[in-house]
Amino acid sequence: MKKLLLGSMMAMLVATGVGCSTEDTSGETPEETGNGETITFGVTPWTSTVPPTKIASLILQDMGYEVVETSADVGNVFMGLSRGDLDVFMDAWFPMHQVHMERFSDTVVDTAVSYPEAETGWVVPNYMEDINSVEDIVGNEDLFNNEMYGIEEGTSSQEETNEMIEALGLDITQVNSSEGGMLAQAQRLMQQEEPVIFFGWRPHTMFNKYDIKVIGNDAGFFETSSVHVITNHELQEKAPDAFEFLSNWNISIDDVEEMIVQIEEEDQDPEEAAREWIDNNQDKVNEMLGN
Structure with a gap:
């Protein structure tokens, strides 16, 4: 939540995982529409990036998509989105990252507000x-x-x-x-x-x-941020149902912080923490899926 060589990004760790469908509270599973299409997430080395990325990743896997997570710094994430090497970034901070949005405005899309008023x-x-x-x-x-x-x-x-x-x-x-x-x-x-x-x-x-x-300042630096989901501009055409889900995405800052504690302090596996959130928030998941 912050020079740009694409080669360095692509040399970084790539982790791929495929999850199983989870039943919602009505006993139904998300409709599998992904047909094995691959969606690639950019993952910055910040603790705040992991919870929303893991939750969205598992939901997309439940929809039938393959998911890849690529680690990179924020500049390389935006460049990867611009070039089409990455599809989604779940942790863009505004106004701090506005400079990247302006630089790549023709190829990246501000898709949803994950949560507002992040100090x-x-x-x-x-x-x-x-x-x-x-x-x-x-x-x-x-x-x-x-x-x-x-x-x-x-x-x-x-x-x-x-x-x-x-x-x-x-x-x-x-x-x-x-x-x-x-x-x-x-x-x-x-x-x-x-x-x-x-x-x-x-x-x-x-x-x-x-x-x-x-601590604050009177000069207007470090305004309260809102955290957004950013996507490559071709994702809507490539995977319209995935884009619709991401367009509806939102989560509370308290939920994200609680998951960070589970992962960082309690050594819970990130995917287990994400699956637990999905199971406990099925109504919210259904709403984001448009059900």
């Missing part, structure tokens, strides 16, 4: 009672060793963070790494109750694990 921005521990906005950091950068921790380079969040640093004249350097690396560094400092700034977003288990807060 994102700079995060500090709640024990830092005097730091409640980015403006509170001005003049106090040395408290943080003049560093804030962000996710991998090339993301929209990295760019927006650097823009905010420049706009506010902060004497801060962004240190980028993987999501796991960023959180490991933040956790190390929080265990010692040291000052730390890092990038955060919901849905994420960090808000279940740590006593933290997203």
